[in-house]
Amino acid sequence: MTSRRDFLKASTLASTLLFVPRFLHALDAQDLKSLRDAGGRRLVVVQLSGGNDGLNTVIPFEDDLYFKARPTLGIRPQSGILTLDKGLGFNPAMRRLKGLYDQGHVAVLNSVGYPNPDRSHFRAMDIWQSGSGSDESLTTGWLGRYLDSNCAPCARPYNGLEVDDTLSLAMKGRQRKGLALKSPEKFHQLTQGRLLAKIGREQPAGSVSELDYLYKTLAETASSADYLYQKSKVYTSGVAYPNSEFGKRLKTTAELINSGVESRVFYVSLSGFDTHVRQQEQQARLLGDLSEGLGSFAEDLQKAGNFDDTLVLVFSEFGRRVSQNASNGTDHGTANNVLLLGGGLRRRGILNNAPDLRNLDAGDLKYQLDFRAVYATVLHDWLQADDKAILGRSFERLKGLV
Numbered sequence: 001m002t003s004r005r006d007f008l009k010a011s012t013l014a015s016t017l018l019f020v021p022r023f024l025h026a027l028d029a030q031d032l033k034s035l036r037d038a039g040g041r042r043l044v045v046v047q048l049s050g051g052n053d054g055l056n057t058v059i060p061f062e063d064d065l066y067f068k069a070r071p072t073l074g075i076r077p078q079s080g081i082l083t084l085d086k087g088l089g090f091n092p093a094m095r096r097l098k099g100l101y102d103q104g105h106v107a108v109l110n111s112v113g114y115p116n117p118d119r120s121h122f123r124a125m126d127i128w129q130s131g132s133g134s135d136e137s138l139t140t141g142w143l144g145r146y147l148d149s150n151c152a153p154c155a156r157p158y159n160g161l162e163v164d165d166t167l168s169l170a171m172k173g174r175q176r177k178g179l180a181l182k183s184p185e186k187f188h189q190l191t192q193g194r195l196l197a198k199i200g201r202e203q204p205a206g207s208v209s210e211l212d213y214l215y216k217t218l219a220e221t222a223s224s225a226d227y228l229y230q231k232s233k234v235y236t237s238g239v240a241y242p243n244s245e246f247g248k249r250l251k252t253t254a255e256l257i258n259s260g261v262e263s264r265v266f267y268v269s270l271s272g273f274d275t276h277v278r279q280q281e282q283q284a285r286l287l288g289d290l291s292e293g294l295g296s297f298a299e300d301l302q303k304a305g306n307f308d309d310t311l312v313l314v315f316s317e318f319g320r321r322v323s324q325n326a327s328n329g330t331d332h333g334t335a336n337n338v339l340l341l342g343g344g345l346r347r348r349g350i351l352n353n354a355p356d357l358r359n360l361d362a363g364d365l366k367y368q369l370d371f372r373a374v375y376a377t378v379l380h381d382w383l384q385a386d387d388k389a390i391l392g393r394s395f396e397r398l399k400g401l402v
């Protein structure tokens with residue numbers, strides 16, 4: 001049965017498409033080319049929404065100050081910390097990620113942040129998604145600007161895909177935007193049906209360039225929906241994923257990649273990390289979902305031979321305060337860890353020093369590494385793009401990472 005929400009989406013799309021001219025309905029399949037840069041490489045960004053507590057994700061279990069700041073919330077070695085290197089260990093819920101780490105497929109960056117950090121969820125997420133400084137506001141995202149600068153003239157919206165209902169700022173460029181969809185089948189259904197089959201196909205008299213642009217955008221979206229739907233039939237995953245929304249999104253992403261969809265950027269989110277109260281169980285559940293999901297995703301891509309050409313970047317909008325609060329949780333903080341995952345990593349393991357708990361800024365971690373240096377490295381060294389043009393200035397890249 002069609003939900004009211006789907007009906008409204010379909011009605012809106014149908015009413016807008018009523019006057020799409022014939023020449024834009026029939027996009028030549030030969031024109032549906034994708035990004036030809038990056039040597040076939042792709043990027044998958046995983047957003048941990050809510051501000052994940054990095055200190056209980058990558059745990060400095062050899063530092064007594066960690067347990068002093070977190071007398072009940074600190075995770076002790078006897079609880080099953082998954083030992084890494086340099087006195088750090090993964091949360092006990094992250095067993096599959098630990099397995100990938102042991103295989104040389106994971107890199108950990110500690111204390112990633114930026115000057116004058118913002119503790120608002122909305123503003124901090126805008127900063128990370130746009131790639132801006134805390135003193136500037138951008139209306140485009142870092143990945144959207146990548147699509148702007150590296151798309152061929154005939155590129156389509158599916159060059160960047162977000163597996164969700166709505167498109168994040170990160171995926172919005174000046175000229176080009178990514179495409180948001182929960183599944184290729186449902187998205188395709190919204191562009192089909194009896195109502196859309198009756199659409200008039202003649203260009204209205206007196207149309208102006210703005211309308212032509214609108215028609216073109218809508219027609220590209222419809223053609224992309226058909227392309228993704230047809231491609232998605234090529235591969236059906238046989239790997240077991242977590243039975244969660246995040247697991248389903250990663251499975252959809254893997255099926256699109258393994259089906260041969262020529263997208264360069266994919267974006268998925270896992271929410272619920274705003275752990276002010278009784279953090280331990282909630283975060284463990286979420287990190288378990290993250291770990292199991294990424295483990296299945298890596299297995300899926302490995303079986304299809306696509307793991308070496310895929311890089312996964314995991315981030316959150318900020319970390320949490322070093323000290324626990326009175327509710328056995330943590331409040332909004334600053335710097336955080338970033339995880340990188342893929343078969344093409346050249347540098348692996350713990351890539352910089354553990355957070356310095358002896359040198360805090362009013363109880364918060366000081367950042368060691370600007371997040372835009374990570375973006376610059378991914379853009380230039382992995383996607384072979386002009387990182388300076390996309391980010392608006394130069395940042396020192398991480399040498400030999402990818």
